[in-house]
Amino acid sequence: MTAAPVLAGPVEIIGTGLLGTSVALACRRAGLEVLLSDLDADHVRTATGLGAGRPRRPEDRPQLVVVAVPPDHLGEVIASALSAGDGVVTDVGSIKEIPALAVAGLPGAERYAGSHPMAGNERSGPLAASATLFDGRPWAITPHAASSPDAVELVRALAEVCGGVVAEMTPAEHDRAVARISHVPHLMAALTAGRLAGAPAEHLALSGQGVRDVTRVAGGDPDLYSQIVGGNATAVAELLGELRAEIDTLLAALTEGDRTSIEAILRRGNAGTTAIPAKHGGPIRPMASVFVAVPDAPGGLARLFADAGEIGVNIEDVRIDHDPGRQVGIVEVVVDAAAADGLVAALGSRGWASHS
Amino acid sequence: MTAAPVLAGPVEIIGTGLLGTSVALACRRAGLEVLLSDLDADHVRTATGLGAGRPRRPEDRPQLVVVAVPPDHLGEVIASALSAGDGVVTDVGSIKEIPALAVAGLPGAERYAGSHPMAGNERSGPLAASATLFDGRPWAITPHAASSPDAVELVRALAEVCGGVVAEMTPAEHDRAVARISHVPHLMAALTAGRLAGAPAEHLALSGQGVRDVTRVAGGDPDLYSQIVGGNATAVAELLGELRAEIDTLLAALTEGDRTSIEAILRRGNAGTTAIPAKHGGPIRPMASVFVAVPDAPGGLARLFADAGEIGVNIEDVRIDHDPGRQVGIVEVVVDAAAADGLVAALGSRGWASHS
Numbered sequence: 001m002t003a004a005p006v007l008a009g010p011v012e013i014i015g016t017g018l019l020g021t022s023v024a025l026a027c028r029r030a031g032l033e034v035l036l037s038d039l040d041a042d043h044v045r046t047a048t049g050l051g052a053g054r055p056r057r058p059e060d061r062p063q064l065v066v067v068a069v070p071p072d073h074l075g076e077v078i079a080s081a082l083s084a085g086d087g088v089v090t091d092v093g094s095i096k097e098i099p100a101l102a103v104a105g106l107p108g109a110e111r112y113a114g115s116h117p118m119a120g121n122e123r124s125g126p127l128a129a130s131a132t133l134f135d136g137r138p139w140a141i142t143p144h145a146a147s148s149p150d151a152v153e154l155v156r157a158l159a160e161v162c163g164g165v166v167a168e169m170t171p172a173e174h175d176r177a178v179a180r181i182s183h184v185p186h187l188m189a190a191l192t193a194g195r196l197a198g199a200p201a202e203h204l205a206l207s208g209q210g211v212r213d214v215t216r217v218a219g220g221d222p223d224l225y226s227q228i229v230g231g232n233a234t235a236v237a238e239l240l241g242e243l244r245a246e247i248d249t250l251l252a253a254l255t256e257g258d259r260t261s262i263e264a265i266l267r268r269g270n271a272g273t274t275a276i277p278a279k280h281g282g283p284i285r286p287m288a289s290v291f292v293a294v295p296d297a298p299g300g301l302a303r304l305f306a307d308a309g310e311i312g313v314n315i316e317d318v319r320i321d322h323d324p325g326r327q328v329g330i331v332e333v334v335v336d337a338a339a340a341d342g343l344v345a346a347l348g349s350r351g352w353a354s355h356s
Numbered sequence: 357m358t359a360a361p362v363l364a365g366p367v368e369i370i371g372t373g374l375l376g377t378s379v380a381l382a383c384r385r386a387g388l389e390v391l392l393s394d395l396d397a398d399h400v401r402t403a404t405g406l407g408a409g410r411p412r413r414p415e416d417r418p419q420l421v422v423v424a425v426p427p428d429h430l431g432e433v434i435a436s437a438l439s440a441g442d443g444v445v446t447d448v449g450s451i452k453e454i455p456a457l458a459v460a461g462l463p464g465a466e467r468y469a470g471s472h473p474m475a476g477n478e479r480s481g482p483l484a485a486s487a488t489l490f491d492g493r494p495w496a497i498t499p500h501a502a503s504s505p506d507a508v509e510l511v512r513a514l515a516e517v518c519g520g521v522v523a524e525m526t527p528a529e530h531d532r533a534v535a536r537i538s539h540v541p542h543l544m545a546a547l548t549a550g551r552l553a554g555a556p557a558e559h560l561a562l563s564g565q566g567v568r569d570v571t572r573v574a575g576g577d578p579d580l581y582s583q584i585v586g587g588n589a590t591a592v593a594e595l596l597g598e599l600r601a602e603i604d605t606l607l608a609a610l611t612e613g614d615r616t617s618i619e620a621i622l623r624r625g626n627a628g629t630t631a632i633p634a635k636h637g638g639p640i641r642p643m644a645s646v647f648v649a650v651p652d653a654p655g656g657l658a659r660l661f662a663d664a665g666e667i668g669v670n671i672e673d674v675r676i677d678h679d680p681g682r683q684v685g686i687v688e689v690v691v692d693a694a695a696a697d698g699l700v701a702a703l704g705s706r707g708w709a710s711h712s
Contacts, residue, residue, distance in 0.1 A: 130711025190625025269546025355486025
């Protein structure tokens, strides 16, 4: 048995956008030498200026190449990286089966193992990059059939240097997983948001936090997401087909006044919301929301959280409700259900108007 | 021209669940006498104990009756309230055309005008009630053709006493509006969440904040939402039919590799996210997110917001990212885009790891 390979660098980053430059910064944070390549020389200059590394030179011999280009170009750039040197090659793209198929059979294919950090896809450009982008985020590693164990271990070392939480699976399994937990939810958000475009202003004025939450991810880059969705067409289409069938069931139930079918779909949705793993992957504890009126000015939230901190309640989540009519925000603070009533009472004694 | 009627009380609340008891508490806050009725005597006792009013007696003569019962019972309870006295009657249900049709033609129909505060539908019971539940929330008032101006003005006075931001529209217009900005988004969230129920744990482990946002409202009460959706079947079905057609377009585009059609749907979603009115109804200002690593312990958020407060940046929104692997939370702080870089720098000088 040989020892696991040590990530010693240099690490080459091909594509110095948000993800590539963030990986570069995380590698630099770990003291690794980083080499930067991009078709856009401005991006390399910007990333270099951020301390993400130095431009790659022809004589460089990277130990690990990280391909961070748009989904449509993954296969060709990975293949070219494999033929250009003898280092391990990975990528950080949102789809994994198409690049794996593009590489299979090529000389050096054993030196490739794909990966996908679950972070940052809504933003772009090296200026948005950060060494902390991947801290605590899931990071899928997707060996193909021919990937060597050493290549997989080196990619795992990269994910760990970046602070990611590694999950290993096949490229096909990854693509089915992200279709369900990312691509199809994105499309459903986009379709829902699409019904708002051009709607009467007086209808939109009734919008609450719910529709804002449902549609938020639809603000992502359409060009990038069309590459992602188009590159995972089979898995996405399978789920979308199921959803179309459920919509047909719903439409029939609405026409016939069949409440049982409507309620069954709503109950399944209920079950789905609790299927998402809890924070820290632990068992799901019952949570409760406390709603607090907070003056919408610098310092208002600070005072609230200072008081909550002194009260000693751990805040699991926070939402600020956007109110259309006044300069007071309603802040929803999510805490352990057992702590909610005590928090309301303690906040009240400190002068906050709140309810659970 | 006569003077607008003054809301002087007594106000009767029929149905002392979350909404009814919250309206009662807001009326008490304004010094009005409040009379409580509910089929569930326990609820009346609880609401009375909370200071929401006193049980209604047969000889009471309310100036205004507020019907706060589940959607399926609105018509019958409103009709009964109209025949039981000569006060104005309103309701706070999520659907408005069915109750308006149930009342039209009845003696006293001119004394009814519907209303719908956009708050609190995900929770239930008098213990969850609060006088501040409606502060700053949209509150639709939906006169029917025969509603008298005095009835409408008295309902408007109630909404204002509760702190709501009034929008007046017809019942049919209201139902079309909430189908678009509430009921259909709820169904889309439930359908998306439904695909997560029973999914493999290793797929769900890749979940990020996006799918949590898209599916959050699907945690609402299935019985209540089946009444709401079933009671707004026509408007909901019309939009769902449009969405099914778009899914057909998407499925065809995925099969044919037609990126243009995929991207067109994503672009329309993009436009929809910006159609939702900005906070305070003002013009949309460009916002940016700053991501901060915060120890997941009481006091961590307090220190962050204390520092942000001292830096003097107004926080527009906050999201806490649930990380499956470690005891550090990533907190997303949304601020004016122009303030983001300064905030990152200032946080850095105070020892916070953050990026914009």
